[in-house]
Structures are given as structure tokens and as C-alpha cells.
Amino acid sequence: MAKGKAGTVFFCQNCGNESVKWMGQCPACREWNTFVEETVSKVSYGKGGGLSEGRRAGRPRPSVLSEVVIREEDRLATGIGELDRVLGGGIVQGSLTLVGGDPGIGKSTLLLQVCRNLSAAGHKVLYISGEESLSQIKMRADRIGEFARDMSLLCETNLNEITEIIRCHMPEVVVIDSIQTMYNESVAAAPGSVSQVRETTGVLLQLAKGLGVSVLIVGHVTKEGTVAGPRVLEHMVDAVLYFEGDRHASYRILRGVKNRFGATNEIGVFEMQEQGLAEVQNASEYMLSGRPENASGSVVACTMEGTRPLLVEIQALVCHSNFGIPRRQTTGTDFNRVNLLMAVLEKRSGVQLAACDAYVNIAGGMKILEPAIDLGIILAVLSSFRNIALNPRMIAFGEVGLSGEVRAVSMAAQRVWEAEKLGFEVCMLPAVCVKECGKSSRMEIVGVKTVQDAMEWCGL
Ligand code: TYD
Ligand code: MG
Numbered sequence: 001m002a003k004g005k006a007g008t009v010f011f012c013q014n015c016g017n018e019s020v021k022w023m024g025q026c027p028a029c030r031e032w033n034t035f036v037e038e039t040v041s042k043v044s045y046g047k048g049g050g051l052s053e054g055r056r057a058g059r060p061r062p063s064v065l066s067e068v069v070i071r072e073e074d075r076l077a078t079g080i081g082e083l084d085r086v087l088g089g090g091i092v093q094g095s096l097t098l099v100g101g102d103p104g105i106g107k108s109t110l111l112l113q114v115c116r117n118l119s120a121a122g123h124k125v126l127y128i129s130g131e132e133s134l135s136q137i138k139m140r141a142d143r144i145g146e147f148a149r150d151m152s153l154l155c156e157t158n159l160n161e162i163t164e165i166i167r168c169h170m171p172e173v174v175v176i177d178s179i180q181t182m183y184n185e186s187v188a189a190a191p192g193s194v195s196q197v198r199e200t201t202g203v204l205l206q207l208a209k210g211l212g213v214s215v216l217i218v219g220h221v222t223k224e225g226t227v228a229g230p231r232v233l234e235h236m237v238d239a240v241l242y243f244e245g246d247r248h249a250s251y252r253i254l255r256g257v258k259n260r261f262g263a264t265n266e267i268g269v270f271e272m273q274e275q276g277l278a279e280v281q282n283a284s285e286y287m288l289s290g291r292p293e294n295a296s297g298s299v300v301a302c303t304m305e306g307t308r309p310l311l312v313e314i315q316a317l318v319c320h321s322n323f324g325i326p327r328r329q330t331t332g333t334d335f336n337r338v339n340l341l342m343a344v345l346e347k348r349s350g351v352q353l354a355a356c357d358a359y360v361n362i363a364g365g366m367k368i369l370e371p372a373i374d375l376g377i378i379l380a381v382l383s384s385f386r387n388i389a390l391n392p393r394m395i396a397f398g399e400v401g402l403s404g405e406v407r408a409v410s411m412a413a414q415r416v417w418e419a420e421k422l423g424f425e426v427c428m429l430p431a432v433c434v435k436e437c438g439k440s441s442r443m444e445i446v447g448v449k450t451v452q453d454a455m456e457w458c459g460l
Helices: 053-057 081-087 107-120 134-144 159-169 194-211 283-288 335-349 371-386 412-421 431-437 451-458
Strands: 008-012 035-039 096-101 125-129 152-155 173-177 214-220 239-244 251-259 267-273 276-279 298-305 308-320 328-331 356-362 394-396 426-430 444-448
Touching: 008 194, 035 194, 081 239, 081 251, 081 267, 096 107, 096 194, 107 125, 107 134, 107 173, 107 214, 107 276, 125 159, 134 152, 152 159, 159 194, 194 214, 267 283, 283 308, 298 371, 298 412, 308 371, 308 412, 328 335, 335 356, 335 371, 335 451, 356 371, 371 394, 371 426, 371 451, 412 426, 412 431, 426 431, 426 451, 431 444, 444 451
Parallel strands: 096 214, 096 239, 125 152, 125 173, 173 214, 298 394, 328 356, 394 426, 426 444
Antiparallel strands: 008 035, 239 251, 251 267, 267 276, 298 308, 308 356
């Protein structure tokens, strides 16, 4: 560890990058004004980390790859299907999982619901809060519903005490809410600082691997940079889940960004209700609710979130610009991508958009960067420009290249199937994907090679 003059180093509060001197901009994550000075001290973890199996027999020795036996991981199903899917089937025994998200998004609520389900199924769980008092937790628990009588709670921030209690009680699952409030006495830094957050997670990691306890850690994403963010410990944990969502909308998306025991990029969709978080079984239906019928500038596209197809409505508003430089704005998708697609439209299809303001929005507050929605964006922009409403029972997907060609996307068949399930009748997709989708009795499949083809078919 690099040390400054008085045993201090500077850490980036956003990504944990370390430096001997203060810097205005972090060279790793490019965030401004995130460096803070912290005192560093050596922490000893004691002997026998318990991470490698060879260690158990005393001195570590290498194993032969061909003789390693794969153990089926023991997984605890949380009883919340959407969460289990993101985790890859449940909580793996002895794993460390980080649940990050903005304050107030519902992390504590979700984990308390997990504790409720697990304790009701007879598992021993311990919910440790450093943020709320017992009565506050009880109030939340009352909103959520009936709890098993023997579920244990603990309000504590001192890691040594927590370690002792875990060793003593041996719960199967421990929730740490939140990592930014916990502190390790042997680290001189304040709770929430980068070194404190890292060292505490390190101790929890030893505990999880050593005792086979599954630990779920809550980490707040902070904007001000006074507290170290969860990104600082992403590399230490087995799985990282982020809670996203619009403050103004009631739905929440739980996104897996790292998972050593399953696929990443899976999402779970929840809705915040009076009685806690409810699973949203049919996310596409949810995203499309309230869609205007027969309005120009509205197109439904299909994106893949992990292995799951999701239908979203793309809205565009194109109107005459009153200024010399037209205004372009996007919500929920990449600004530069939309500009590029509009340039393709101008150049390849001769649509004069240069004097128009354009606003593109993914309805429902989702953020989608997948290029498969390109065709949808193009059709929405055109439909608004010409003021012609498209068939409301149609969906479109496909990546658009710089020559105006419509390129193949992955998992076309799943996308078509999702649209069919929701009662759509026409599906416009890249011509090369038509074969893959097979014949469908209810769905008319329109393969297009270029943007021009798509425009002609829609009469735009
Ligand atoms: P919380 O889980 O405390 O967020 P975090 O731990 O991520 O900071 O969620 C708090 C918000 O959720 C709060 O604004 C109230 C709301 N909420 C409900 O709407 N319904 C409920 O049943 C519960 C428990 C919370
Ligand atoms: Mg909380």
C-alpha cells in the first residue's frame, strides 16, 4: 500500500483508487473532487484464511486440476422469484453479496423481506442494522407482514462485536445494513471511509468463507462523495446487485452486474407498495401500461435484459426548431446514439431533420443502451416527423448500421415470442433473423434489410 508522509494516503471515494497526493480528478474513474486523505494502518487477519481448501491441512499445497471435485453449491431460495433469478437460483452458502443503490430505493425493505421468507422456512437469519433502531426496523417489519417469532435483529456498528455474535449464533444468513456504518477498531479511519469500508468487507469475507455463512451487504450509492461508494468493494464480493429505479415511479429494477455463481445482466422487477416490495411477474405488460393508442412518435421495441426479453415503448417528438442550432434530447437511452441514427436517416433516406428539434424518451424510466432498439428509435422519430401513427399492434427491433442497413440481433426468437405473448400482431425485424424465428400462426413477421425497407413498409 502506498503511504504518504504521515502514514496517510488519498483515496477516490467513488472507485477506491489510491494515490500519494491529492488530485482534482481521479485518473481511474474520471470523477472530479473525490479524493480524500485517510490514515492507513496494517490489519492482521490472523492465520488460516480458509479460502483455499489446501490450507485446512496446515501448510498450503497445490491441488491437481483433474482431481478437483465440483461441489454443487448449496443454494437457499429466498422465496422472492425475481431476486432468485438475479442471484442465479438463490443465495449460495458462504457467499458475499453486495446490494447497492441510492438511499431510499428499498434495499433495507428487500433484505428484510428476504429475512422474513428465510426465517419462515426455518432458516437461521440475523439482520444487523447500523442505521436504524430496533423499533424502526419493527415498524418496517409490521408494514411488510407476519414474521417468524424467532427472527433475530441486532443494532450494532462495531465489527468486532458483530464477528463475535456471528461466531456465537452461527446464523445461515447475515444481513449487514449498511457497510458504510460499520467500523473496525483496528482501522484508524472514520466509518464510511474507503479504508474502513474495505477492511470491514475483508473481515466479513473471511467470516463468510471460513464459517460458511452467507453475508448480504447493503451499500449506499452516494452522490456527494462524503462516504465511499459500493464500487470500492465490487471486486471483493461474489455477487453485486444494484437497485435502480426512478424516484417518481414505483417500480424498481434489481440488476446483477457481477455474479460468480450465475449469469450477470439478469434483472428482477419489483414494485414498491404499501406492504413492501412486490414482484412484477410480467414486466413488459407493466412497462407498456398507459401507452397512448394511435399517437404518432410511439413505437414498441424489444430489448433483452440478461435472458429476459422486455418490451418498452420508445417515444419521439420531432418539431420545428426556432433556433439556428436544433435541440436534441434523450431520456433513458444514449444521446450520441440517437444523434447518429438521425444522421443516418438524413444521409441514407433523405429525411430533412436538420431544422428540427428532437426529443427521444424511453417511457417508464428504463435505461436501455442495447443497439437492438435502433430500428424502434428510427421509426419513432420518423413517425413523429411525418405525424403518422404506426400500427399500435406492431413491434420493431434491429440494430441500424451507418449505411442504413438493419443488422442482426441476438435472441430474435425470444423477442418475437414475448411480443406474441402480449398480443402483438406484427413484428418488424432484421431480414437475416427471419429464418431463426420460424413460422408463427398469430404473428406477421416482416424482415427488413434497410431502413428504407422499413420506411416503405410502414408508409412513412
Ligand atoms: P428502504 O428500504 O428504507 O430504502 P434503503 O434501505 O434503500 O435506503 O425504503 C424506503 C422507502 O420505501 C421509503 O421511502 C418508504 C418506502 N416504503 C414503502 O413505500 N412501502 C413499504 O412497505 C416500505 C417498507 C417502505
Ligand atoms: Mg436502509
